[in-house]
Structure formats: structure tokens, C-alpha cells
Amino acid sequence: MLRWVAPASLAVAGIIHDLSGPPDQSSHFAYQILAAYTLLMAALQLPYANSSKETGSWPQYLTSLYYAVTEYFMPSSLRNLPAPDDDTPLLGQTITQFTADNPSTRYLFLSRKFPRTPFIRFRVFFDAPVLLVTSLGAAKEVLLKECYAFKKPGWFFRGVAEISGVGLLFSEFDAHKAQRKLLQPCFSPPNLKKLLPVFREKAAELGDYADKLLGKDEKKVLEMYSLHTRATLVVIGLTALGMDLGSLEHETRFQEIYDQVFSPPGIGQLITFINSWVPLRWMPIKANRDFISAMDELKDMLRQAIRRRKAEVANHKEGVLMTKDLIGYMLEQDGADVAFTEDVILGHMLNIVGAGHETTASTLTWGAYELACRPDIQGELRREIRMVLDSETGTSYADIDRIPKLDNFVKEVLRMYPSVPAHPREAARDVVISGVVVPKGTNVMICPAVLNQLPEVWGDDGREFRPSRWEGMDANSQLALMTFFQGPRQCIGKNFAILEMKAILCEMISRFQFESPEGAPTYDNPSMFLRPRNGLRVVLRRLS
Numbered sequence: 347m348l349r350w351v352a353p354a355s356l357a358v359a360g361i362i363h364d365l366s367g368p369p370d371q372s373s374h375f376a377y378q379i380l381a382a383y384t385l386l387m388a389a390l391q392l393p394y395a396n397s398s399k400e401t402g403s404w405p406q407y408l409t410s411l412y413y414a415v416t417e418y419f420m421p422s423s424l425r426n427l428p429a430p431d432d433d434t435p436l437l438g439q440t441i442t443q444f445t446a447d448n449p450s451t452r453y454l455f456l457s458r459k460f461p462r463t464p465f466i467r468f469r470v471f472f473d474a475p476v477l478l479v480t481s482l483g484a485a486k487e488v489l490l491k492e493c494y495a496f497k498k499p500g501w502f503f504r505g506v507a508e509i510s511g512v513g514l515l516f517s518e519f520d521a522h523k524a525q526r527k528l529l530q531p532c533f534s535p536p537n538l539k540k541l542l543p544v545f546r547e548k549a550a551e552l553g554d555y556a557d558k559l560l561g562k563d564e565k566k567v568l569e570m571y572s573l574h575t576r577a578t579l580v581v582i583g584l585t586a587l588g589m590d591l592g593s594l595e596h597e598t599r600f601q602e603i604y605d606q607v608f609s610p611p612g613i614g615q616l617i618t619f620i621n622s623w624v625p626l627r628w629m630p631i632k633a634n635r636d637f638i639s640a641m642d643e644l645k646d647m648l649r650q651a652i653r654r655r656k657a658e659v660a661n662h663k664e665g666v667l668m669t670k671d672l673i674g675y676m677l678e679q680d681g682a683d684v685a686f687t688e689d690v691i692l693g694h695m696l697n698i699v700g701a702g703h704e705t706t707a708s709t710l711t712w713g714a715y716e717l718a719c720r721p722d723i724q725g726e727l728r729r730e731i732r733m734v735l736d737s738e739t740g741t742s743y744a745d746i747d748r749i750p751k752l753d754n755f756v757k758e759v760l761r762m763y764p765s766v767p768a769h770p771r772e773a774a775r776d777v778v779i780s781g782v783v784v785p786k787g788t789n790v791m792i793c794p795a796v797l798n799q800l801p802e803v804w805g806d807d808g809r810e811f812r813p814s815r816w817e818g819m820d821a822n823s824q825l826a827l828m829t830f831f832q833g834p835r836q837c838i839g840k841n842f843a844i845l846e847m848k849a850i851l852c853e854m855i856s857r858f859q860f861e862s863p864e865g866a867p868t869y870d871n872p873s874m875f876l877r878p879r880n881g882l883r884v885v886l887r888r889l890s
């Protein structure tokens with residue numbers, strides 16, 4: 347009977363705590379007395395801990411005791427949320443998550459284990475609670491209605507913004523609203539229309555390069571991820587920044603230092619990761635010196651581009667490709683509501699390069715994998731694409747954007763393989779989401795894969811790759827695809843990315859047959875992107 351004393355005390359303590367004031371993160375005096383009392387009650391059980399199977403082993407007992415006590419420090423409004431029972435003390439779900447086969451697996455597992463709840467509460471480092479958003483209702487509130495009640499957490503800022511720049515990604519509240527308003531026109535449909543010829547030209551170059559790699563052979567195994575990252579870097583540099591950043595045929599200096607910063611070798615990766623929580627950049631070791639010098643060089647290259655463009659804007663020279671390319675646009679707006687100083691523009695450029703090329707490259711790579719697995723879908727797509735590309739009138743923006751089967755295929759790849767698997771947020775104030783009080787400072791995690799596969803939207807077959815599911819979806823179904831998010835902070839480059847991917851797929855599918863993927867794919871984990879571990883190889887067969 348004694349083993350029930352601690353939980354019972356906990357329950358009583360919890361009720362009294364809830365009655366004693368509104369739920370918040372602070373622990374007041376009465377609460378601490380109750381915590382001490384319960385600890386004492388629980389400690390009374392210790393002599394019985396090894397006496398029978400019923401009471402469990404010492405480690406089990408100590409773990410339960412640890413959790414019984416730490417539950418006290420959980421805001422009361424979060425205590426009753428469903429939570430996994432296999433947390434590791436002080437690390438929570440971190441190990442389970444990092445050893446899973448892909449960065450979304452654990453979140454998907456939890457969302458299936460606890461269906462029909464707005465949030466699942468899990469623990470991470472130092473047992474901090476995180477709320478995983480698991481219903482469409484809660485997602486709508488976090489991303490749309492209460493979007494500005496949340497911000498990017500400090501640990502995330504420390505870990506990522508040192509690489510990706512502050513830019514739009516890490517600006518918050520009014521600063522975000524003002525910058526977003528100014529940058530939005532760069533990504534408007536009229537501007538994107540002007541980019542289609544560039545997307546098509548670069549897609550054709552990618553096709554030519556793949557053809558060159560095949561040489562005299564009719565078919566060959568090619569590694570698609572590196573091909574796609576090179577192609578998307580060329581596109582993003584040229585179209586958004588007016589710069590030559592990459593090349594399809596060889597690794598440029600920019601690519602080399604970019605990889606050093608984003609995917610540092612060996613201990614560098616670990617330092618980048620730990621640096622989010624415990625500052626380690628000051629340590630005088632090689633990994634840090636390499637990182638800092640690569641970052642300086644990267645920024646130097648981008649600064650030179652800004653200065654070059656500044657001189658052009660001063661001479662009223664228009665952007666080469668967009669009527670107003672991103673840098674030119676920002677320079678013209680400097681001095682309006684937002685000061686676009688060199689540092690601010692640099693932040694935006696780092697954002698665009700970081701957010702705009704690996705994401706698109708990963709999605710294209712998973713697309714190549716699905717094509718290789720599904721010859722029937724590939725054949726249907728090829729027929730539709732060739733009809734459009736062969737039309738006598740020439741291919742326009744509207745033509746490519748409205749090939750129905752291609753549209754469904756791209757959406758399905760985006761749904762099943764969201765290239766950014768997890769997006770953390772922190773409540774900037776107390777806020778109520780789907781009836782749950784989320785106290786200021788609480789971390790919230792949005793995992794697009796969870797939201798993209800919700801049974802409330804897709805029924806029971808949401809885990810299957812089936813492009814035809816998009817046929818006949820109405821306008822409200824926008825919420826069915828959360829890969830780019832929705833609302834004020836949704837991806838500003840969404841339409842850019844979709845059009846670029848369609849242009850590349852049109853070219854590649856019409857010229858090559860994708861075949862024989864190498865077994866089941868493996869994923870990088872932990873990783874900020876859902877990308878294949880060690881690349882992804884498929885057979886490309888030249889078509890006549």
C-alpha cells in the first residue's frame with residue numbers, strides 16, 4: 347500500500363497547487379512545502395524498494411521517484427497532457443530521437459500512440475518539457491491565430507542563427523512583420539513568372555550534365571542528392587542574389603566553405619550542436635578555428651556581392667533577372683520603415699541560401715527515389731509533361747504550374763518528405779491553445795510530417811505515398827500540407843521552390859527513366875534537414 351503514498355500525495359499536492367493560483371511556471375511557497383512533503387512520503391518507501399517484484403528494483407524506484415519529484419516543477423496545465431513513459435532522466439526523449447531512423451520517426455510514433463490530442467508532452471535536455479503539436483486545430487492556432495504569441499527559442503537561435511544569419515527567419519514580432527511586408531513582393535507571382543526561363547535553362551543544364559555523366563552508356567547509377575544540391579545552389583545564387591555561387595560540374599569555393607559551415611566534419615558537428623545550449627565557440631581548438639574562418643570567408647563573399655550590387659543600384663541598373671532582385675530590392679528600400687544596412691541584407695542572404703537550396707534539393711531527391719520505385723506513376727507523368735513541353739505555343743509559367751499530375755506528385759513528395767523535419771517555438775507569453783494553457787517560456791515543436799499525415803485529414807492511409815489523393819482537394823485543403831507552414835511565418839519561398847522543382851522534374855522526367863533505387867533509403871539523423879545519409883543513388887536511363 348505504501349507504494350501508492352507518493353503518487354496519492356502528488357495528486358493531492360497537485361490539486362492544492364492548482365487551487366492556490368493560476369497555472370504558471372513559478373513555484374511558490376505552498377507548492378514547495380507540498381513538494382518537500384511528497385518527497386518525504388516517497389522516501390518512506392525506500393526500504394521496501396527491493397522487497398518484492400511488486401515494488402520494483404532500485405533503479406526503477408529511483409527513476410519513478412525522480413519523475414514524481416520533477417513532475418512538481420511541471421506547469422500544472424501541462425501535467426495531464428499525454429506523455430511517453432520511456433524518458434531518460436535529464437535527457438528525456440533526446441537519445442531515442444537521435445537514434446531513430448529519421449528525424450521525424452519519433453514524433454510520428456508519439457502522434458500515433460496518442461491520437462486525438464492537441465499536444466503530446468515530452469522531455470528534452472534537463473527534463474525541459476516540449477509540447478508536440480498533434481492536431482490541426484492546435485496547429486492552426488499556433489501558426490495562424492496566435493502566431494506572434496510564439497518566437498524561436500534562444501537555444502535554437504544560438505545554434506542556427508550563427509550560420510543562417512538573423513534575416514527574416516530569426517526576426518520576431520513587429521520587426522518580422524515589417525521585413526516580411528517589404529520582401530514579399532520579391533516572391534510575388536509576377537516576379538516568379540519572370541524566373542521561369544532561368545529555372546528552365548538551369549534544369550536543361552542539369553539534364554545535359556546528367557547526359558554527359560552517362561557518356562556512351564544507355565544507363566548508369568547516379569547519386570542524385572549531390573546533383574540536386576549543386577543545381578539548386580546555382581539557381582538560388584543567380585535568381586535571388588544575382589550571384590554565381592555554384593557549378594554543376596565541380597565544387598566551387600563557395601560550396602566548399604558552405605559545406606564546412608553547415609556540415610562540419612567530426613567534432614565540429616558536435617560542437618555546433620552543443621553550442622546551442624552551452625557556448626563552446628570560444629574554445630581554441632581546430633574545429634572552432636576552421637568554423638570561424640569558413641564563416642568569415644562566406645560572409646566576405648556575400649558582402650562583396652552586396653557592395654557590387656549597391657554600386658549598380660546607385661547607377662540605376664536593374665537586377666539581371668528579377669525586375670527587382672532581392673539585394674537590389676532591399677537596397678532601394680533602405681531608409682523606409684526598415685533599415686536595410688549591409689548587416690541586415692547579409693542576414694537575409696544567408697537565410698535565403700540556407701533555407702532555399704538544401705530544402706529544395708532534398709525534396710527533389712526524394713522525388714527521384716519515388717519515381718524510381720513507381721514506374722507507373724513515372725509513365726503517366728512523362729506523358730502529361732511531354733504533351734505540355736511539345737505544345738506548339740511554347741511553355742509558359744501557367745502551363746508548367748498547372749500540369750495536374752505533376753502538381754499532385756510534387757505535393758505528395760512534399761507531404762511525405764518535409765525537408766525541414768522539426769520547427770521549435772517558445773511561448774512568448776501565456777497563451778491558450780485548444781483549451782490548454784501554455785505558459786510563457788514553454789517550448790512547442792511543430793513537426794510537419796505529423797501534421798501532413800493526420801488521420802483527421804487523410805483517413806487511415808495517410809502514411810502511404812499516393813499522389814492521386816490530391817485529386818479534387820478543395821481550397822481549404824491548404825492546411826493538409828504543412829511542409830511550408832501556413833500563416834504569417836509560412837515559407838516566403840514556397841512558390842519559388844515549387845516552380846523550380848517542377849521545372850527540374852519536367853526536364854529530367856522527359857529525358858530520363860528513373861530506375862532501381864538502391865534499397866530502402868537511410869536518413870541523416872540528427873539533422874536539420876530530411877536528407878539521405880551518404881546520398882541517394884538511382885539508375886538513370888537515357889530516353890530517346
Ligand code: HEM
Nearest residue numbers: 514515701702705706709769829830831835837838839843
Ligand atoms: C522545399 C523547399 C522548402 C521548404 C520545405 C521550406 C520550408 C520552410 C518552412 C517550414 C519555413 C518556416 C520556418 C519557421 O518559421 O520555423 C520556411 C521559412 C522560410 N523560407 Fe522556406 N522552404 C523551402 C524553400 C525555400 C526557398 C526556395 C526559399 C527562398 C528562395 C525559402 C526561404 C525562406 C525564408 C526566407 C523563410 C523565413 C520566412 C519567415 O520567417 O517569414 N524557402 N521555409
